[in-house]
Structures are given as C-alpha cells and as structure tokens.
Amino acid sequence: MPSARYHARVVRPISGPDIENGTVIVDGNLISWVGPRADAPEGSDIELGDVILSPGLVNAHTHLDLTALRGRFNGLEFFAWIRALTAARQAMSPEELLESSGAGIREGLQAGITTFADTAPNDAPFEAMRELGVRGIAYREVFGPDPRQCAESMDALRVAVAATRPRETALVRVGVSPHAPYSVSDELFSEVAAFARRERLPLATHLAESEDESNLVSRGEGAFATFLRGRGIEVGARGRTPVEMLEKNQVLGANALLIHCVRCDPRDIVTIEKHWCGIATCPASNRTLGHGSAPVKAFLTAKIPLGVGSDSMASNDGMDMQREARLALGAQASEHAVWELAALGGARALRLDHLIGTLEPGKQADLAAFPLGANSSAPTRATFVAVAGRVLLDD
Ligand SMILES: [Zn+2]
The missing domain is CATH 2.30.40.10 (Urease, subunit C, domain 1)
Known part of the structure; x- marks a missing residue:
C-alpha cells in the first residue's frame, strides 16, 4: 500500500x-x-x-456505558446522585450497556477523541472499543466497602480480568479500578494494587473528589460514613487525606491513574509527584456536581502527568476535550497549552506517550x-x- x-x-x-x-x-x-x-x-x-x-485527543476519564443516562439525574446532590446512577445502571441489560458504550464512543470520535480511558463494572466499554476500532484502556471496576467482602470482590475481579484479557488487542487494553474510597475498603485497595503490580495491569481510581469523601477518610464522618454504618460496616479515620490513605495502602505508583484529585493539598501533591502517578482532571463534571476545581496549576508545576476527562454523560453535557482543557487551565491559557493538555497530557497520564499524543x-x-x-x-x-x-x- x-x-x-x-x-x-x-x-x-x-x-x-x-x-x-x-x-x-x-x-x-x-x-x-x-x-x-x-x-x-x-x-x-x-x-x-x-x-x-x-494528534487524536485523549479522554482520560469516561464511563461510556452510562452515556444513555445523560441528564437523567441533574440537580441531585452527590450522594443521592451516585446512588441513583448506580441503581439505573444495574437496571440496564448487557445489550443496553453495549449500545450506550458505542454511542459514547461515536460521540467521542465526532469530537476528535481517539483514546478513551474508561472505568466500568462490566465489559461493555471494552467490547465497544474493540468493535469500533478506537484505542483505550478498559479499567474493570471493583467495589467492596466492607473489609469482610474483600476476598469475594477479589475473586470476581480475577474472573472478570481473566475473561477479558485474552481478548486484548494492540489498541484496547484491560486495567483494574478499585472504584473510590467510599466504595472500597483499605484491605481491598491494597489487594487490588498488589494484583495490578503482579499482573502488570494499569490501575485507575476515583480520588479526592467530594467533601463527603474527605470527611469519610480523614474523620469517619459525613453522608458516606452514615450510609456505611447503616450497612453494619465499621467506619473510622483512614488517613490524613484520601491521597495519604492510598499511599498507606501501597496503591500509588507509576501504573496508577488518579481521577479527579480536587481535594489535594500541597503535601498530597508532593506525594503524588514522588510516586509519579498520573492524574485525570474532569473540570466540567466537578463543576456540575459542585465539587469545585482541582489545583491544576500546582499539578503542572510539579510536572505530574495530567490529562483531561469528560467523566460520564450523567455529569457532563458532552465530550469536548478542548473545552475541558480550557476549563482546567483558565481563560488566559495559550492555545498550545490547551491542545497539549487535550492530547499529549492524556497520553502521558495513561503512560501511552511513547505511542500517541504528538x-x-x-x-x-x-x-x-x-x-x-x-x-x-x-x-x-x-x-x-x-x-x-x-x-x-x-x-
Ligand atoms: Zn468517574
């Protein structure tokens, strides 16, 4: 040819x-x-x-299977929102999840996105990425806020990874995603991280997104704490901040992608830099859900690999990486900086910059x-x- x-x-x-x-x-x-x-x-x-x-743009954080739920839960506060969303996803059939994921990818392609970093508790985004020919990492989500659930959650994760991994392609890879501090126990975080290191799998986790999450981790208080106690789960302080909790559980490392990082203080940023983690910042989603904005300038000053993500269409109205990058960098940012963040930044955060991004x-x-x-x-x-x-x- x-x-x-x-x-x-x-x-x-x-x-x-x-x-x-x-x-x-x-x-x-x-x-x-x-x-x-x-x-x-x-x-x-x-x-x-x-x-x-x-270069094709990189969407460093998506939930493609939730595309069909766009706008469904607008206006709910975070705790109610995430519960409504989880219930709505559980009601979707495998076919609906696959169709929803495909719709998300087609929308992304129209916005010039060629690489998706997706987290989901099912294989629909992985299958849809393969079918439609895009590049991506499908991080398989795992949940378990109760330490007593740890072995069961790990078994389910191993089975899911073993089923998808043989079908990886040159373009679409499998990873793991312990979902978030309010849905994953310390024990499960450290087990998933050890599994990811052993299996050489990339890892992604939602982190330091909401005030409720910080209250749960640092003091064992707030909406998530009340919810977990109501399910009979013991809740106490787990670390000074969500970032320090992950460090303690040996989750932080070069294969780790930290999603959100809105509530990171200067000590957290030093910790993230030391472990050379990537960050996916989702400014439009953070704004929609009222979480505030991440300290993006401090991340960039620390030379932390940083990309932008749309997050799911349940907390955003579209996939527009240039817009996300402008929101992240502020109005005074140069066009070059905007495009660099939207393409190369995401490639670096996903450790794919030897292949893509320029x-x-x-x-x-x-x-x-x-x-x-x-x-x-x-x-x-x-x-x-x-x-x-x-x-x-x-x-
Ligand atoms: Zn997310």
Missing part, C-alpha cells in the same frame, strides 16, 4: 510549532513523516482542506482534523479521525 499523504492548512504536531500547509504521511499504522507540504516525499494525496490536523515519525497514526476558525464556544467537531492509520470518521 502506498504512503497516504494527509494535507492540511495547519498541521499541529504538539511536539513543535504549527506547520502552515503541512503534511502528515502515514504508512500502515504509523506516522512516517511530518512537515511542510512542499518538502513532502511521494505518496497518494488526501486533501483535508481548511483544517487543523492534530504527530511525530514512528508514533501511531492517531489523527484528528478540526475546521479552522471554528467558534471556540461551540462544541469542537472533528471532520476526520483515524486510529492507527485506519479512518474512522470522514465528513
């Missing part, structure tokens, strides 16, 4: 300055050349027109093109998307 020469008004490699009238050459699943069109080597021409051609020879041909001069307040729609050289969207 001859090389494909993708020509665009602007090529935005992220790894270097924009190239006016640029070309990206793709051989098979890899990028083989990036530069000005006038200097491009031979190949078959594909004119993308008046677009910005960039347009450079040798990297995977995950590409997205966006109309030039699009109104930045409107959702950012892509006109062309490819993953590993395969075209998935072409308007």
Whole structure:
C-alpha cells in the first residue's frame, strides 16, 4: 500500500510549532513523516482542506456505558446522585450497556477523541472499543466497602480480568479500578494494587473528589460514613487525606491513574509527584456536581502527568476535550497549552506517550482534523479521525 499523504492548512504536531500547509504521511499504522507540504516525499494525496490536523485527543476519564443516562439525574446532590446512577445502571441489560458504550464512543470520535480511558463494572466499554476500532484502556471496576467482602470482590475481579484479557488487542487494553474510597475498603485497595503490580495491569481510581469523601477518610464522618454504618460496616479515620490513605495502602505508583484529585493539598501533591502517578482532571463534571476545581496549576508545576476527562454523560453535557482543557487551565491559557493538555497530557497520564499524543515519525497514526476558525464556544467537531492509520470518521 502506498504512503497516504494527509494535507492540511495547519498541521499541529504538539511536539513543535504549527506547520502552515503541512503534511502528515502515514504508512500502515504509523506516522512516517511530518512537515511542510512542499518538502513532502511521494505518496497518494488526501486533501483535508481548511483544517487543523492534530494528534487524536485523549479522554482520560469516561464511563461510556452510562452515556444513555445523560441528564437523567441533574440537580441531585452527590450522594443521592451516585446512588441513583448506580441503581439505573444495574437496571440496564448487557445489550443496553453495549449500545450506550458505542454511542459514547461515536460521540467521542465526532469530537476528535481517539483514546478513551474508561472505568466500568462490566465489559461493555471494552467490547465497544474493540468493535469500533478506537484505542483505550478498559479499567474493570471493583467495589467492596466492607473489609469482610474483600476476598469475594477479589475473586470476581480475577474472573472478570481473566475473561477479558485474552481478548486484548494492540489498541484496547484491560486495567483494574478499585472504584473510590467510599466504595472500597483499605484491605481491598491494597489487594487490588498488589494484583495490578503482579499482573502488570494499569490501575485507575476515583480520588479526592467530594467533601463527603474527605470527611469519610480523614474523620469517619459525613453522608458516606452514615450510609456505611447503616450497612453494619465499621467506619473510622483512614488517613490524613484520601491521597495519604492510598499511599498507606501501597496503591500509588507509576501504573496508577488518579481521577479527579480536587481535594489535594500541597503535601498530597508532593506525594503524588514522588510516586509519579498520573492524574485525570474532569473540570466540567466537578463543576456540575459542585465539587469545585482541582489545583491544576500546582499539578503542572510539579510536572505530574495530567490529562483531561469528560467523566460520564450523567455529569457532563458532552465530550469536548478542548473545552475541558480550557476549563482546567483558565481563560488566559495559550492555545498550545490547551491542545497539549487535550492530547499529549492524556497520553502521558495513561503512560501511552511513547505511542500517541504528538504527530511525530514512528508514533501511531492517531489523527484528528478540526475546521479552522471554528467558534471556540461551540462544541469542537472533528471532520476526520483515524486510529492507527485506519479512518474512522470522514465528513
Ligand atoms: Zn468517574
């Protein structure tokens, strides 16, 4: 097959300055050349027109199977919201979960997203990512706030991982996700982390998202504490902060992705940096649920690998990584910083930056093109998307 020469008004490699009238050459699943069109080597021409051609964007935190529940529980406070959401998901059939996951991926593709980091207690997002040809990590969620449930939860996780792992592909990997401090005991956190290290699986966990969660972890108080006590579970202080609780349970490490991290103080940030964890920040979701905003500038100053995530469509109204990056960085951020966070930042946080996140020879041909001069307040729609050289969207 001859090389494909993708020509665009602007090529935005992220790894270097924009190239006016640029070309990206793709051989098979890899990028083989990036530069000005006038200097491009031979190949078959594909004119993308008046677009910005960039690396595919990375959605560093999704719950694709919840896409169908968009807007269903707007206005509920966090504790009631998460209970309503969990009950609604339990009522969905495997087919509905798969369909909902596929709808989420198609929406993501239209927003130029080529990589999804998804957490779910079922294999629907994993299957949908495989079917639709996108790149991703499907972190299998595990729950168990009662230490007495630990062995049972671990058995279920091992069975689920053993069933999906043989079906991993070059694009879609399996990980594990102890859900959150209010739904996972210390014992289960440390067992899942040990399992992930042994099996070399990436790990993701929701962390330091709400005030209720911080109250539970640091003092054994608040809405989650009351709920857990009502189920006969012993609740006490578990650590100075959620981050320190995870450190104590040996969850923090280079394979760990920490989702949210809204309530991180300077000591927590030093701890996250020391263990070289990635962070997925979800500013629109945090705002919708009234959790406040994460200390993104401090994360970046500490050089913590940081990506942006939409979170589920039950706490967001769309997947727009440029918008998430603008919300995370603030209005004064440069366009370069916004795009870097939306593409390379997520790749770094997921430890995939050796494969994706920039347009450079040798990297995977995950590409997205966006109309030039699009109104930045409107959702950012892509006109062309490819993953590993395969075209998935072409308007
Ligand atoms: Zn989430």
